[in-house]
Amino acid sequence: MVLLPFPSGDSGDMSNSVKYGTCFQNSMLYHVGTPFSQFISPVMYMWRPLLNENNNVHAMVDHVSNGYSTSSGSECRISSRQLWIWIHAAALKEGISALKHACQKQMQESGLSVSCNSLEGRIARLEVTGSTAVQILQKILHPVSEAGSTNLVPSRCSYLTACSKSQHQKHFFLEHAEHLPSNAILSLTVSDPRDLSSNGTKTISETTARSEAHFQEIDMQASNAFISGISTEVQDGIHLPWSEPEVNGSFLADNRYLWDFTEKLNPPVPENILCTEKHQRRLKYFYLDPPGDDKQPPKKAEGCGQSCPILLLKHANQGHFNNRWFIVLPLSWVKAFWIPLVSRGAHAIGLRERRWIASDSGLPTFPFDFPDCMAYSTLMAAEATAAKNSAELRPLAVRPSIVPIPPPWDCILCTLRNELNEKGNIQTLNLQPLVSEGIPMVSEIQNSESFMSAQGCGSFSGFIPRTVDALTKYLKNFLSGNVNQRPAESELCLERVLLHAYKEGFFEEGAIVCAPTLTDVLQWDSSSEEHENIQIPQSLIKMYFTQQESGKWELQLPGKCSSLESYRWPIGFLTTGFVCGSKTPVAVAFCETKLLTQLREQQSSQLRREQGRREIFLLVRNMRSAAYRRAVATIVLEQKNEDTEFM
Structure with a gap:
């Protein structure tokens, strides 16, 4: 009703990937009405992946209700699907109002239960753009074992397929992230990026090694053959899991800590506790006794987490944007990621610089390049007022001529x-x-x-x-x-x-x-x-x-x-x-x-x-x-x- 374009059920591989939640898509949000109704803003949307056979549930798309049914001995309907729609802050209120109106109309016409909830203040999105974006992300993102990954049984078709349900495979995806498909979504649980220089990294590696011990039975010749040909076939190998979104969607892109409202997520360890621990480790490394005030053991970070669930999104290449990434994470973890990003080479920019980058590549910037929306009218009204006030501060002799804004x-x-x-x-x-x-x-x-x-x-x-x-x-x-x-x-x-x-x-x-x-x-x-x-x-x-x-x-x-x-x-x-x-x-x-x-x-x-x-x-x-x-x-x-x- 409100998104244009929106993929149909049978419109190609990209629509299947979006429908099963392994890729996101861009669209335009309109008010409910005719095809030429009032435009609101460009949006990005993504479905939560469907359950698959690895969850002991066989998922089948229901094209009528856009939900899914299951067959585990008997036909039954389980929880409804979830859809995220990312709206620009300048059009958030108007967009939510239009979506709620569409939900009410959908319930009246179909009788299905459709609800719209705002995640403002819960989920955040960091954008990393530039030629060295992948290298910076690889420096701070270190996956750890996810709950539930040990009960996945690998097949023995090839080394890649054997690792497709393992945490090791996500290490592999991150190592060759530049070859991920456009608009791909990768679910990860990563360690706290602020403490990667300590022995925590070693612990993570050991944990990952233990969780992957059952893959040692794989034929070493097949493994060596795959690794030796990685330079020429790595791109096709990485695209393979995304080519079967109905099978791999849950493993690739689902993250229940971000999607579920009821899941409790621990905040990051406070900065003062991390600093105290680092200081004591340095003193211990140099065989120095701590001062009298520091001899007491550091406070325990009760109720805090040392790992964070994220979704890594690769944007399609546009103009000079050959490396553009989104990190979707809990809002409470933004500062924990922001500081390591900047300290490892990323440059923090503002909205004005961001618009310069987009303009230099011929991309539109919302709401400046969207004159048919309410957000543009509001922005132009504010700029017109600011220009008028600035001109009135000057003497009449040097006051610039008034130009129409907008x-x-x-x-x-x-x-x-x-x-x-x-x-x-x-x-x-x-x-x-x-x-x-x-x-x-x-x-x-x-x-x-x-x-x-x-x-x-x-x-x-x-x-x-x-x-x-x-x-x-x-x-x-x-x-x-x-x-x-x-x-x-x-x-x-x-x-x-x-x-x-x-x-x-x-x-x-x-x-x-x-x-x-x-x-x-x-x-x-x-x-x-x-x-x-x-x-x-x-x-x-x-x-x-x-x-x-x-x-x-x-x-x-x-x-x-x-x-x-x-x-x-x-x-x-x-x-x-x-x-x-x-x-x-x-x-x-x-x-x-x-x-x-x-x-x-x-x-x-x-x-x-x-x-x-x-x-x-x-x-x-x-x-x-x-x-x-x-x-x-x-x-x-x-x-x-x-x-x-x-x-």
Whole structure:
């Protein structure tokens, strides 16, 4: 009801892995309603693995109830399935409200018991990103024996299969973590990472060795043959358990201490007790007697744990993110992991730096690059207030001009509506014929109801498809004559595009994306002539958008013909600009789908470009600048089927 996309029962290996809980998936959360209902936020979801034959229960998926039934002598239904949905903090309340509403509707329609509970304050998630992420994780994650692992009986098909149900196999997975499948989930119980330098590591190794003693009967020749070929076949060997999620799901990804609400989990040992123990071990190592105050034995950490259950999640590779990991752990253990991560080479960053990293790789950041959600409107309102307060602190002589925050998305409707009224359909964005036939006056634009936002100042009225299927459905319903539900000429359909500067230029957040004329494109594509920069008069910079008493921003058109020659129609806005110092800067923008399509057709026919080239030439103007800068745009949904990745 509320997630799009969501894997069906028979949609491939990835859906099976998600359904059986060995892999997580990204999706988009919407309010209950039509397919084009209000968007909330991107989410990450993961199912708790099904029980399998190793638990003396044969699990079978029930496609009707999305639960599972068992057969152990007689058919019976056991506990319902569990689903985790990770929601960004900026949209948490709205997301939980939508999920609870969906649960109530599901119970009314099916009669099944469905509940939604918040785990806020119980579970945390640490993210480790970078080229050395795997090495840092291997330094602090040392698995220990898990309860229940000794009663698993291995088969003798091969060394890998024999170890597939053992703790030794999880050591093997962690050692070669870079070869794990994308979106893989690995359940581990690891020792306290703060005390790995002491003899605790030796104890862990001895414990693991004892728990794996029954594997010594394996044929040593087969074992040596497997190890000798590990350099060439290790990736296939590691992928093997995840290729059978219905069999290995419980072993790979289930962790009852994190999934079960009733399981009591001990907090980590307090820092002062650990420090005292380390100090006394050092004194003993150097054969030194402790001072008088330290001769008493250290306090016992009663009710504290020396191991922590975690879920290790490997994110899919995106752009520069070839190593991106999540550590899901109890909230009480975050500090115990945070300090060792930093002390072993990880650099703690803030939200601003995190956004820089995502932008440099062309990934969207929530909520900055999601203008169709409530979290974006709230964020922009706060930024607008902060910008206004900062400007008022300066004298009038040096006070910067006010720019729209958030961008006035409805102004794009002026471009779309004007083209439809003048031509009957969108065939060209060349302004020269429009100038001769007459451009509507400012008063006509102000009186256009479709041009004004129906939801108030700063709100977004439109649709942003984030899957190819959603875009196809939208175009089929609203651009093929079927406009009973939502008129195409008064509704924005924006697509996320990545903008690169053509040779030079710097694009700022909030900049305007404009449609170039045919003359601009022909001059741009010519290699023999120097490109002449297009600029609007300085007097038009402050008048390009004007703010009304109601707070709404309106697009203003110049009245002089000389000004019209340099005027370019807006088709979108930047939500994320270039990162200063980046070697390959990229900006994120949202542009109107129908206008992008017509621009590409126009440029392909006029420039006679090679077949298969998907770039679109556009112009970008920063809000406080008079110059139009050249840009090359690529549509994200043409590069992949789903635009559900976010930072």
